[in-house]
Amino acid sequence: PGIFILGGQTRGGCAGGLYGGRKGPSLAPLFRLSLPCIDSESSCLSHTLRLRRADRSEGVHPAGRGEQRALYLVKRMRPRCVPVLCVCISVLLHHTISQPPTETDAYTECTDGYHWDPQTQHCKDINECETIPEACKGEMKCFNHYGGYLCLPRSASVIPAAEPPNQLHPSLENSPSEPFNPCPTGFEPLGESCVDVDECEQDSHDCQPSQQCFNTEGSFSCQCPDGYRKVGTECIDIDECRYRYCQHRCVNVPGSFSCQCEPGFQLAGNNRSCIDVDECSMGAPCSQRCYNTYGTFLCRCEQGFELGPDGFACNDIDECSYSSYLCQYQCVNELGKFSCVCPEGYQLLGTRLCQDINECETGAHLCSEGQTCVNIHGGHQCVNNKSCQEPYVPVSENRCMCPVSKPSCRDLPYSIVHRYMSITSERSVPSDIFQIQATSVYPGAYNTFRIRAGDDNGDFYIRQINNISAMLVLARAVSGPREFVLDLEMVSVHSIMSYHTSSALRLTIYVGPYAF
Known part of the structure; x- marks a missing residue:
């Protein structure tokens, strides 16, 4: 009981041979039958040989309880050779089954990139970056990988994925403690049918922490958050500024972007367009008049003032210093304007001229009754009548x-x-x-x-x-x-x-x- 047959394919030919083994902590090869290829152009046939176990109560192979499966490859030959081949296989199988098991036999071979760990009884990854001298040449840096290694530029950044379990021998992929799954990968049995396995819910996916897992029929997918695109297994930030989403300036940030406007503008409701800011209604620093323009504003001054060097303040203009002909007599500068004054004996005519005051007519003279008032420029004279x-x-x-x-x-x-x-x-x-x-x-x-x-x-x-x-x-x-x-x-x-x-x-x- 517990005897089974495994078939495999070698690298050099079509038929790799048949392997036999027994149950136990490891599998030891009991025999190998090589089937030579007669015609290199011929194809291989795959058959299934089922052996009824003598004792159904023991589970010796993950193929399932009650029966064992043996796969073998047979080279297509002439029709007359097939019976002889089948007879040979039957004899060998009968001979193998009749052999008593040897408890000391052990299978310790692993695939390339792994070595057998006697302590854990599993295949363990080999760190080629440590074992191979100068694994990567020049400016390349060595990164160990499961079953191999990678040579990448030194500037490359690699986000390591979660550690997978150590490699098991192909014949030990399903331990005797795990039930046999007759369903395709990504499905599990439910009664007489197969249902999808939600790897995201069972946390059996290999998505990176920055990615989101989405369950699919028979599998799952790892998707990057908004603003990122997936390159290999990594999420790379999308530079949205390359697509000119913003009217003025674009600032790219991880996973997103933001738009900025030039001075004198502000972001519109869509956060992309820029609209003019009315600085005059928002407290522009103009001391007198403010005129809003597209993207900026202008300060202007009232009559009698001029704009200062800062462009905001209005300074009084000393009109009297510009010309000596503004007033007929004297110019007096005032805040934002100027005024003309006349000397004693004169009055202002309009805003700039001086007119003599006729004191003799206005009665502002001091002449006596025996005198006659004579008006002169700027005053008057009292002359005697005699x-x-x-x-x-x-x-x-x-x-x-x-x-x-x-x-x-x-x-x-x-x-x-x-x-x-x-x-x-x-x-x-x-x-x-x-x-x-x-x-x-x-x-x-x-x-x-x-x-x-x-x-x-x-x-x-x-x-x-x-x-x-x-x-x-x-x-x-x-x-x-x-x-x-x-x-x-x-x-x-x-x-x-x-x-x-x-x-x-x-x-x-x-x-x-x-x-x-």
Whole structure:
């Protein structure tokens, strides 16, 4: 009881031979029958030889209780050779079964890359990286692998999988303690049918910790999390930024990515597009006016201010420093603007010009009843009503006459009329300032005009217009405040009547302190 037959295939030919063994802690080869190949082009046949065990109560092979299976390969031969071959096999099987078992026989051979471990009675992986000198050449690094080794670049990173169990001999893959599974791989028996094994639930998969196990029909699959792709047994991060998912900037992170926007933009609701930020409504640092533009903003200032170097602050403009012609008299800078002021005796005309105040009309003078108020540029003068000097006597308010009865009046003008006027300082020259007009003319008389007194420096001259009028001209620019008293004389000569007389106009000229 417990005798079984195993068939195998060798590397050199079609029929590898038949092996016999017995139950026990190990399997020892009892015999080997080699079947030579007659024709190299012929194919092999696979048959199953079933041997009924003498004792059904003992389980000696994982093929199942109650029967043993022996596989053998038979070379296809001529029809007449088949009976002889079958007879030979039968004789050998009968001889083998009749042999008594030897308890000392043991099978200690393992596949390439493994060696027999007497202590554990299993095949153990050989670490070729330690046993083979210089297993990998150059810049390659040796990584031990189950049943072999790998030569990879030194920069390679290998995530080791879970340790598999030590290799068992093919005849010991199913120990006697495990029930025989007649179902295909990935299935298990349930009554008279086979059902799928959920390797994920039973934790019998080899997925890495970073992977997720999904059960499939008869197997399972290891899938990487989102943002990773599977390369071999490893999960490699997907660089989503290569696909230009983001409108502006893309930042790849393990298993994902994030989009960033340029300054002046913010992420939209889809977390990929960028929309303009209205900095003006979000507290832009503009001190006065803010204008939102695409991706940025601009600061502007009110009139009278200019933008500072930082582009945010508004600084006051000193308009008065830019030009001396902004105001007629004086410019005063103020915050964001400027204003013009006028000197005493003047008032502002509009925003920049100065106009003389007529104190005589407004009543702002201090002249007494015996005086006459004369308005001049920037002020006024109070003159006495009794202005006639000896030998002249007053005829009217501003006219004096020299009587012919007085000997001293012979060489003097017959009458003197007082007039007053004011001119601005630095007036352009030549300039007509006063016109003289005869009030009475004798027929046939010839009239001439001249400056009798008061023009010692030659600042004025007379230009005669016709027989009855002349013009006083300012010949040189004068600066005020200053006062001129000119006696303008008109001489009348009548040749037929031998008549010679003259009259004078005493003109007082006040030059104001300013050019306005």
